[in-house]
Amino acid sequence: MTEYLVLRNARIDGALRHVHITDGMITAIEPASDLDDSRDVPASAATLDLAGRVVRPPFVNAHAHLDKTFWSMPWQPHLPGATIRQCIDRERSIRAAATEPQLPRSLALATRMIEAGVGVIRSHIDVDTLVGLGGVETLVQVREKLAGLVDLQLVAFPQSGIRADPGVADLMDEAMRSGVDVVGGLDPHGIDGDVDGHLDVVFGLAEKYHAPIDIHLHDEGPDGLAEIAQICERTIVSGMQGNVTISHAYALGSATSDAVAPVIARLAEAGICIMTDGPVGMTPPVLRLHAAGVPVISGSDGIRDAWSPYGVPAMAPIATQLAYQSRMYDDADFELVADIVSIHGSRVVGVDGHGLEVGCRGDLNVFDATAVAEIVAESISPTLVLRGGRVVPPGPSSWPPLPVTDLAAVGVAPH
Numbered sequence: 451m452t453e454y455l456v457l458r459n460a461r462i463d464g465a466l467r468h469v470h471i472t473d474g475m476i477t478a479i480e481p482a483s484d485l486d487d488s489r490d491v492p493a494s495a496a497t498l499d500l501a502g503r504v505v506r507p508p509f510v511n512a513h514a515h516l517d518k519t520f521w522s523m524p525w526q527p528h529l530p531g532a533t534i535r536q537c538i539d540r541e542r543s544i545r546a547a548a549t550e551p552q553l554p555r556s557l558a559l560a561t562r563m564i565e566a567g568v569g570v571i572r573s574h575i576d577v578d579t580l581v582g583l584g585g586v587e588t589l590v591q592v593r594e595k596l597a598g599l600v601d602l603q604l605v606a607f608p609q610s611g612i613r614a615d616p617g618v619a620d621l622m623d624e625a626m627r628s629g630v631d632v633v634g635g636l637d638p639h640g641i642d643g644d645v646d647g648h649l650d651v652v653f654g655l656a657e658k659y660h661a662p663i664d665i666h667l668h669d670e671g672p673d674g675l676a677e678i679a680q681i682c683e684r685t686i687v688s689g690m691q692g693n694v695t696i697s698h699a700y701a702l703g704s705a706t707s708d709a710v711a712p713v714i715a716r717l718a719e720a721g722i723c724i725m726t727d728g729p730v731g732m733t734p735p736v737l738r739l740h741a742a743g744v745p746v747i748s749g750s751d752g753i754r755d756a757w758s759p760y761g762v763p764a765m766a767p768i769a770t771q772l773a774y775q776s777r778m779y780d781d782a783d784f785e786l787v788a789d790i791v792s793i794h795g796s797r798v799v800g801v802d803g804h805g806l807e808v809g810c811r812g813d814l815n816v817f818d819a820t821a822v823a824e825i826v827a828e829s830i831s832p833t834l835v836l837r838g839g840r841v842v843p844p845g846p847s848s849w850p851p852l853p854v855t856d857l858a859a860v861g862v863a864p865h
C-alpha cells in the first residue's frame with residue numbers, strides 16, 4: 451500500500467507550504483493558501499499540521515571521525531598534546547592498548563547524529579601501519595547497517611602521515627579498493643616534511659580511482675599558505691576542479707588579510723572547497739570565501755576521542771560556533787551558515803536527492819523555530835526528523851502517529 455504523508459503549514463524559505471511525501475519521496479510542495487482539496491490525498495494518508503514550524507533539508511556533517519570516538523564508553527579523561535605530532539603519538543598508544551571493538555561506538559555515534567537531524571556524513575578513517583584497514587572494515591559495516599537512514603561517505607585518512615609512515619601509500623590504495631570513496635591527506639609539510647612526495651601519492655590515488663580528495667591542513671603561516679597554493683596548482687593541472695576539499699585550512703584563518711587575498715583568488719580558480727568547524731582564532735574568512743565563489747562546508751571533526759573531549763552529535767551547535775567565530779549578526783549570514791551545514795555540504799559530498807524539492811527523498815528536519823536564523827543563533831536541533839518519509843525517532847507524543855523507522859532494528863541501544 452502506498453505510504454502517504456502530508457506536512458501542512460511547513461515554513462519553507464519564509465513561506466507556508468504543504469509538503470506531500472509519497473512512498474518516501476517528496477511528490478508535491480504547494481502554497482498553504484491553495485485549497486485543501488487541490489490534490490488527491492488518499493483517506494489513509496497521515497497528516498501533521500506543523501503550524502508554521504521551519505522545515506529544512508537534513509544537516510550534512512562533512513567532516514567527522516566515526517572510527518576514533520569513545521562515544522558510548524564511560525568518560526575517558528583527556529590527555530593533552532602540545533603539537534599535532536604529539537597528539538598522533540598519544541592516539542597511537544591509546545589504540546595499541548584498546549581491547550574493546552570500535553563498531554558499537556561508531557554505530558552509536560552515527561545513530562545519535564541521525565536522530566539529531568544529520569542525513570549525510572563524510573567520515574575520515576585512519577589508515578596507518580598500526581590500525582591497517584581495521585577502521586575501514588568497521589565503517590563499511592556502519593555504512594551497510596545505516597543504509598537508507600544516512601549517506602555515509604568514507605575517506606582514507608593517513609593520520610600518521612604517508613612518507614612518515616612507510617607502507618601507508620599501499621594501505622590507502624587497498625582502502626580505495628575496499629569501498630572507500632575519497633582520498634585523504636594530512637599536513638604534507640608539517641607531518642611528512644615532503645609536500646611533493648605527499649601530494650604525489652594523494653593525487654595519484656585520486657586519478658587512479660577517479661575519486662575526490664579531502665586534505666587535512668593544520669599547518670599555519672607561510673608554510674600553510676604555500677601548501678594551499680601547491681594544492682591549487684595540482685588541482686588545476688590534474689583537472690580536478692570541484693573535487694578537492696581542504697579541511698581546517700588554519701593558515702587562512704590566522705594569516706593577515708593581505709596575505710590571504712591572493713590565496714582565496716587561487717582557491718576560487720581551482721574550484722577547491724574549504725571545510726571549517728569554526729575554531730577560535732583560526733576560522734577561515736567564511737564570508738570572503740563565499741563572496742569569492744569558494745564553497746564552504748562544515749562538520750563536527752572528532753567527537754569525544756583522543757584528539758578532543760568535546761563534541762555532540764548535533765550540527766546546530768557547530769552552525770552557531772561557525773557564525774559566532776565569523777562575527778555574523780544578521781539573518782542573511784545566518785541563512786548562509788544554515789546552507790553551509792546542509793545543502794553546501796551535500797553538493798560537495800555529492801549525494802543525490804538531498805533537498806526540499808519535488809523528486810528529492812522525503813528526508814527533512816522540522817524545527818520549533820519561526821525563522822532559519824533562529825536555528826543558527828540558538829543552536830536549535832530538530833523536533834522531528836524524517837528519513838524516507840518516516841520519523842526517526844518518534845516526535846512529540848502530542849502529535850498524531852506517523853510512519854516510524856525503528857532505529858533499534860539496526861542494533862543500536864536506546865539512550
Ligand SMILES: [Zn+2]
Nearest residue numbers: 574666751752
Ligand atoms: Zn579531522
